[in-house]
Amino acid sequence: MITYRTHTCGELNKDHKNQAVSLSGWVHKKRDHGNLLFIDLRDNYGISQCVIEKGHKNFYDLEKISLETVIKIDGKVLERSSDTINSDLKTGDIEISINNFLILGETKDLPLPVFLDEDYSEDIRLKYRFLDLRRKRIHENIILRSNVISFIREEMKKLGFLEFQTPILTSSSPEGARDFLVPSRLNPGKFYALPQAPQQFKQLIMVAGFDKYFQIAPCFRDEDARADRSPGEFYQLDIEMSFVNQDDIFDIIEKLFIKVFDKFSKNEIISKKFPRISYEEALLKYGSDKPDLRNPLLIFDVSDIFNRKDVKFEIFKKLVSKGNIVRAIVTKNTIEKPRSFFDGLDKWARSEGAAGLAYFSFEEMNGQIFGKGTVGKLFSQNALKEIIKITKAEIGDSIFFACGSKTEVEKILSSARKKIAEELDLINKNKFAFCWIVDYPMYEFDEKTKKIVFSHNPFSMPQGDLKKLDFDNPLNIKAYQYDIVCNGVELSSGAIRNHIPDLMYKLFSIAGYSKTDTDNQFSGMINALSYGAPPHGGIAPGIDRIIMLLANERNIREVTMFPMNQNAQDLMMNAPSEVKNGQLRDLNIKVLKKD
Secondary structure (H helix, E strand, C coil): CCCCCCCCCCCCCHHHCCCEEEEEEEEEEEEECCCEEEEEEEECCEEEEEEEECCCCCHHHHHHCCCCCEEEEEEEEEECCHHHCCCCCCCCCEEEEEEEEEEEECCCCCCCCCCCCCCCCHHHHHHCHHHHCCCHHHHHHHHHHHHHHHHHHHHHHHCCCEECCCCCCECCCCCCCCCCEEECCCCCCCEEECCCCCHHHHHHHHHCCCCEEEEEEEEEECCCCECCECCEEEEEEEEEEECCCHHHHHHHHHHHHHHHHHHHCCCEECCCCCCEEEHHHHHHHHCCCCCCCCCCCCEEECHHHHHCCCECCHHHHHHHHCCCEEEEEEECCCCCCCHHHHHHHHHHHHHCCCCCCEEEEEEEECCEEEEECCHHHHECHHHHHHHHHHHCCCCCCEEEEEEECHHHHHHHHHHHHHHHHHHCCCCCCCEECEEEEECCECEEEECCCCEEEECCCCCECECCCHHHCCCCCHHHCEECEEEEEECCEEEEEEEEECCCHHHHHHHHHHCCCCHHHHHHHCHHHHHHHCCCCCCEEEECCEHHHHHHHHCCCCCHHHHCCCCCCCCCCECCCCECCCCCHHHHHHCCCCCCCCC
16 A cells, blocks of 8 residues: 655755655646756645756656646755745755655646746636636635634534535525525426525524534625626525623624635734714715725715806816716825826726716915816805815815716716826725624615615514604615624625514515515524524624635635636536436426527
């Protein structure tokens, strides 16, 4: 029986000097120095440099060997001279003099280089993901993922949580994203759904009397891909607690996140008491409910300025008179920036589909304030002073305006806030800035359907005295719903749950559900809540997004072992794929071809 290794490729050091060792791994690099051939041998744990002299019987065989061939090496540990130590390697103060070697696994020509971490075609990377995962950066990301999940599990147990697994085959939900459906062979014409989240099950666990639940839960949503969201499936730290309020949940999550981010990143957490920002305030100050608080730029509403007679900016004045708004961003000490800086931002805004960004700088001459720039000349002294008062601007600062509907202005200024901060290098990328977004509206008005719909989570508890809720004005009702955001990335949504059936019927009726509809679509939940349900709430931070932040990656595919591409295809396993007609007959399914 072969002994493949006495040590791993990442553990040898000068304490092993003169020892006979066996290593197994992949040929990472080769360097032929004429009389000496150096081979870097790599395994999961690290790299060891191996060397063989030209006169050795195995020299020419090793010289011809292809990169990524799997080999076993027998040799002797040598201490490197001081001028050849490689401080970048854990094993950098030794090398192995090769006596014998054995090929364990040959390789074909490589479709992508493993020893380089540079960008490569996404299709090639995903089709040959097993090779891509050998590359240093992504290999370390996946190990980080494993370590973070293990750490979270241990911390949750210390906090008194029990881990349970919830069903993967469940019923379809009318709320949220599209379901992945699974046909039932034993129940023709009926379908299971893969869970978008264990939402109802974790609430049922609370009703069942288990006080604190968690799970590293797989979730399935038929959504389009984007940088911070994988198509198909993702994982979340699913949490639910009984007899808690919003503050109790915040306390648990803040403690957990501080421990996780302190342990697995060198970046500083700006505030270890995460600030709470109302949904309305977030949209006003940042244009988004996912603000990056590392960015110091704020947005100010200056609509009233354009109702003044001493403001001659007629285009904006006309739009404001028709119900539009004007909001602005102030940049500090930018008056001396070249014209190209300002025009470039205006041009960028137009490329984003906006009408552009009007701008000027605040200038003072002979004790008088002026707006430097064409637009600035349209504002009187008093109007400029009023703008300065509202925005806390100073002489030498510049201001950028956007005008339009509330939604349009929020969208462009949220993007402009990020764009300007990047242009001015204002964001400290070595910090984490957490915050809670709270006080979400229970409902919103859907412009497409012209109906009132749930804005967030239909199972949430409304705020205020439940006996005095203003059901006649449902858009004014706030809910105990909250998001946790870090560096502009939404890590999770959560809520205190509605555990009162009669209240649930009323809230669903406002969104257009009859009592029968609610019973049919949420029968398990309604039935369970009718048998003595405790007040409860929870949250579900996304594991993939947490790892993405810790690994300082911009795309979630860099921290996911086997992701799909943008079209929700697994190029490596060729999924989704066609199935045989016999399988479809068993499921009573017929595939219709699209025109």
